[in-house]
Amino acid sequence: MKKILLALMMGLGLVAGVQAAGGGFPLDKAPVNVTDNVSLQRGARTFVNYCLSCHSAAYMRYNRLTDIGLTEQQIKDNLLITTDKVGETMKAAINPKEAANWFGAVPPDLTVIARSRAGNGGSGADYLYTFLRTFYVDDTKATGWNNLVFPSVAMPHVLWQLQGERKALFEEVESHGEKVHQFKGWEQISPGTQSAVEFDRTVGDLVNYLQWMGEPAQKTRVRVGIWVLMFISIFILIAWRLNASYWKDVK
Amino acid sequence: MAAYREFKQISPNASATAKLTNWFENRFPTAFDAYRVHMSEYYAPKNFNFWYIFGSLALLVLVIQIVTGIFLVMHYKPDAAKAFESVEYIMRDVPWGWLIRYMHSTGASAFFVVVYLHMFRGLLYGSYRKPRELVWLFGCAIFLALMAEAFMGYLLPWGQMSYWGAQVIVNLFSAIPFIGPDLSIFIRGDYVVSDATLNRFFSFHVIAVPLVLLGLVVAHLLALHDVGSNNPDGIEIKGPGKPVDEKGHPLDGVPFHPYYTVHDIFGVSIFLFVFSAIVFLAPEMGGYFLEANNFIPADSLKTPMHIAPVWYFTPFYSMLRAVTSEMMYALIACVVLGTGYGVFKAKVAGLVKGVILVAGIVVVALMLSIDAKFWGVVAMGGAVIILFFLPWLDCSPARSIRYRPSWHKWLYAVFVVVFFVLGYLGMLAPFPLGERVSQVGTLFYFGFFLLMPWWSRLGEPKPVPDRVKFVAH
Numbered sequence: 007m008k009k010i011l012l013a014l015m016m017g018l019g020l021v022a023g024v025q026a027a028g029g030g031f032p033l034d035k036a037p038v039n040v041t042d043n044v045s046l047q048r049g050a051r052t053f054v055n056y057c058l059s060c061h062s063a064a065y066m067r068y069n070r071l072t073d074i075g076l077t078e079q080q081i082k083d084n085l086l087i088t089t090d091k092v093g094e095t096m097k098a099a100i101n102p103k104e105a106a107n108w109f110g111a112v113p114p115d116l117t118v119i120a121r122s123r124a125g126n127g128g129s130g131a132d133y134l135y136t137f138l139r140t141f142y143v144d145d146t147k148a149t150g151w152n153n154l155v156f157p158s159v160a161m162p163h164v165l166w167q168l169q170g171e172r173k174a175l176f177e178e179v180e181s182h183g184e185k186v187h188q189f190k191g192w193e194q195i196s197p198g199t200q201s202a203v204e205f206d207r208t209v210g211d212l213v214n215y216l217q218w219m220g221e222p223a224q225k226t227r228v229r230v231g232i233w234v235l236m237f238i239s240i241f242i243l244i245a246w247r248l249n250a251s252y253w254k255d256v257k
Numbered sequence: 258m259a260a261y262r263e264f265k266q267i268s269p270n271a272s273a274t275a276k277l278t279n280w281f282e283n284r285f286p287t288a289f290d291a292y293r294v295h296m297s298e299y300y301a302p303k304n305f306n307f308w309y310i311f312g313s314l315a316l317l318v319l320v321i322q323i324v325t326g327i328f329l330v331m332h333y334k335p336d337a338a339k340a341f342e343s344v345e346y347i348m349r350d351v352p353w354g355w356l357i358r359y360m361h362s363t364g365a366s367a368f369f370v371v372v373y374l375h376m377f378r379g380l381l382y383g384s385y386r387k388p389r390e391l392v393w394l395f396g397c398a399i400f401l402a403l404m405a406e407a408f409m410g411y412l413l414p415w416g417q418m419s420y421w422g423a424q425v426i427v428n429l430f431s432a433i434p435f436i437g438p439d440l441s442i443f444i445r446g447d448y449v450v451s452d453a454t455l456n457r458f459f460s461f462h463v464i465a466v467p468l469v470l471l472g473l474v475v476a477h478l479l480a481l482h483d484v485g486s487n488n489p490d491g492i493e494i495k496g497p498g499k500p501v502d503e504k505g506h507p508l509d510g511v512p513f514h515p516y517y518t519v520h521d522i523f524g525v526s527i528f529l530f531v532f533s534a535i536v537f538l539a540p541e542m543g544g545y546f547l548e549a550n551n552f553i554p555a556d557s558l559k560t561p562m563h564i565a566p567v568w569y570f571t572p573f574y575s576m577l578r579a580v581t582s583e584m585m586y587a588l589i590a591c592v593v594l595g596t597g598y599g600v601f602k603a604k605v606a607g608l609v610k611g612v613i614l615v616a617g618i619v620v621v622a623l624m625l626s627i628d629a630k631f632w633g634v635v636a637m638g639g640a641v642i643i644l645f646f647l648p649w650l651d652c653s654p655a656r657s658i659r660y661r662p663s664w665h666k667w668l669y670a671v672f673v674v675v676f677f678v679l680g681y682l683g684m685l686a687p688f689p690l691g692e693r694v695s696q697v698g699t700l701f702y703f704g705f706f707l708l709m710p711w712w713s714r715l716g717e718p719k720p721v722p723d724r725v726k727f728v729a730h
Contacts, residue, residue, distance in 0.1 A: 065345035114553075117345065122552035125544050220552075221348065223355040230356075231537020238530045245523040252519045253730040256303055256511055 031154045031189070033128035036135035037210040040218045040225060043075040049215025050074065052208060054085045054096075056164050057116060060105055063096035063219060065117040070222050109149075109160045120213070120220040130220070135213045138165065139206065142174035143195060154189060169205045170198030262286055295482055300495065300510030301517055302488035304725040308382075309488075310524035311375035317525055318368045319474065325361040326463065333413065335459035337452035340415035341554040359540040365407055366546045367532055369569035372400060376644075381669065383656030384487040390648040392484065395477040397645045402473060404570070404641070406466040409458040411567060412450070416551030421564045423458070424450045429577070432631040449557055490725045491657025500724070509725045563686045571683025572676050573637045576702065578687060579695040580633035587700065588632065589624050592617060636699060643706045650706055653713040655721055662716030668705070675701050 039045065050071055053063075069092045071081050078092050086092065088099050098105070102112045123130035137155040141163035144152035149162035154174065163169070172194055176187040200208060218224070267279040282289050332351050334343040347354035376396070379385055385393030412423045427450065431441040446453035485495050493499060494509040502508055511517070541547040545568050550561055566574050580588070596617025600610050624632065655661050658669065679698045682691045 065342060065349060067349070070349065118552040121541070122549050124541070124549040130549065221355070223348065227355065227359075227537055227540075231533065234533045234537060235530065238526060238533060242523075242526040242530060245519070245526040249519045249523040250730060252515055256516065256727075257729050 030127055031136065031140065033126070033132040033136045033155070034139070036129065036131035036213045036217075038129075038131045038214050038217050040214065042214065045211045045214050046074040046218050047076060048208075049211035049213070049218075050076075050085065052212045053116075053215050053219075054087060057212075058088060058096060059099045059164075060109075060113045061116045062098040063117040064115050066096050066219050066222075068092045068094060068096060073222055073225075074218065111160055113161065116216065116219075118220045120216045131213050131217045134216055135209060138209045138212070139169075140174075141166070141169075141172070142192075143171050144174075165205075165209070166198070168198050168200045168208060171195040295478075296514040296518075297512055298506075299482055299513040300507050301486045301513050302490075302494045302509055302725055303511045303516070304488050304490060304509070304727040305486075305517070305520070306489050308374070308378035309486075310521065310528075311371045311378060313521040313524065314371040314528050315368065315375055316474070317528070318364055318371060319470070321360060322364045322368065323467065325357045325364065326467075328357045329361055330463055335413070335456055337415065337455050337555070340413060340455060344414045356536070359536045362547055363532060363536050363540060363542075365410065366542070366567070366569065367535075368403060369407070371528075372403060373569075376400065377673070380647075381658045382487055382489050383491050383651065383653070383658075385648045386487075386491075386651065386656050387648070388484045389481070389487060391480045392477060393648055394645060395473055395480055397641075399470065399473045399477060400644070401641060402466055402470045406462060406470060407567070407569065409462040409466065412455060412458045413462065414551060415455065415555045416548075417553040417555055417559070417561050418548045418551040418564070420450055420555035420557070421561055422566055423454065425564055426566075427454075429630075429634045429637075432628060432634050434627055434631065437631075451557075487656070488725055489657060490659060490722065491655060492721060492723070492725060494725060509727070565684050565686075568680065568684065571681070572679040573640050573683075575679040575683035575695045576640050576699045577633040577637040578683070579692065579699040580629055580636050581692065581696075582629045584696050584699075585624060585629050585632060587696070589621055591700075592620050592624065596621075636703075640702060643703070647706070647709075650709040651713050652710050653718065655718040657721075660719045660721045662718065664716065665713075668712070671701070672705050 068081050068086060068089070069078055071085065072078060076085075081092055088097050096117075098113070100113075106112045120130040120134060123133040126133050128136075133155065137153060140154035141151050142154070143150065146152075147158065149160070151159075151161075151163045151166075152174075153159045153161075172192050175190040175193055177190050178185050179188045198205065221227075262283075264283050265279055267276055271279075329347065332343060332347045332354065334340055344358070347358050349355075351357075379393060379396070408423075408426065412419045427441050427444050429441075430444060431437040433440060442448060444454075445451070446457055485493070488494070494507045500508040506512075535542055535546070541549075548567070565571065596613060599605070599613035599617070603610070603613075605613075653661055653665075658665060675698045679695055679702070682695045682698075685691060
């Protein structure tokens, strides 16, 4: 019986993630809290200023940002860059064809990016949080940038002015008879406009926003869910006693 | 022809409800008969345990899927250019669309959870044994239809996993000799999975398969109520010599309504708690119910690193992958052994022995000449088809596991573990040890069923009681 229950639990996915880490770069835990509207608003600003130049969020409407505490007027004044209608979806400033010419691929849509990157040794937010903070200068690449989480990524380090330029230090390690490069640490080449702590917060807010944007209904979902579960709990009690009162006559 | 029925008169002083009921009963007696036959006078054994809730739950999930499906179709666009977008539209812009969608996606997995448990219950208590063979056959057909329904529904969100999962599975058909390549094009309606495939899968998913499913569910229930429900003791409560009360109702049974309706309401409330907890708090279920890759729109030019079906298909997918050219030698050895047994040991007529010998030679010749991939497909399909034969494979004197030799319990436990291990391996990218384990698992799975006529007779069954065991609540 215990075995069956355990097996059942496995089947229901209570035992951790399917796609275990594939030996990639270890991911940092993203400071995600989708109930923190201040963080989400800062993240939305970073998103609009930096990401939306090349990436779209084509399923996300600007006026949905009212869910994180902004008014439509605030959205119009501060965040509408690529359109003038607040009911429009977030389209990239760049023409997708030009983007494909520049980067070799159309930059992916970011609406559900946080959901789609889950399972690479952490949540999707963890992946993005680590990815955005591990760019390094690499002259062998066309963009001049490389990344520890996504080697040879087509995207340059968009936030480099904030973080500054960094070099990644590697050492050669013998592993299974083969020489592999192992990451050792960072060397700051030029300072950014933000300190390391500030930059982590900026990226943390951005990732928090991406996490929220992946499913704007998630706060409602959890809030309603708690009530639903409380209601069903009471219903279970009633159903249990109802059942017992009928069955007490059965001998 | 229905017999003529006397119009029932009712006292003019009767209550309005009684008069209304009488009015309907005179005009639509069939409904009242059905209520009696299937509810108020359907006597079910009173010793049902926890395992007996999953049939009702399967029906509940079917209703959830149909109702949420109706609402999803109102907003979903079966168009390769719009499908992914329309799902996000449902998730964002349709009021409560996210709830409907999560109920449907969770419902798909919940359906398989309850159906697997329901089938396992049948296995434990021998619910497929005479005279319930047809109940089991209809049930297996439901399982098959459900797999088709789930497979085609999974394409509709048009994510990367939808697309490549369908691509992989439809490609399997091309492994069939001669007709395979044409058959797979016929199924897709194109050379690759495309808009044409999406449209036909949509049509099958929302109309064709649900109709078949509903018809089979009705047949499953009617056949069950004709022969009566089995129970954990695996003994009959109705029939000659069985104790009855003064009205002729079985002493070991209770009317389905109200006893099992309140029982099921209780079970349903617990199920809904778990179901809602998933829908509201963990709809992705850690990547098991909604896969991360499926949040990337389908791209016919980018094959994902690792393609795995949803968890409920993975045991069968594992068996498909287990059949390598190496594995074929083991399978050929099994066929040779089986043929040898039929020819030298079995107590059958000489003509039958000849047939067995010829069949064995032909099968081995085919196994040597056709690619292992095809036999993998045969194994995957056979793993489901073999369930249909269970009523005739099981020859144990006792129906229920309770009165079979104790080691049967261990055998069933191993079977369950093997099924889970196969399922787990089916989710992972292939690796050498996993392949070996899945091959052993595949042999065990088929051995469990094909050797059942022998092993189920072994050992001393425990004495089967005359009356069901029931402890009053």
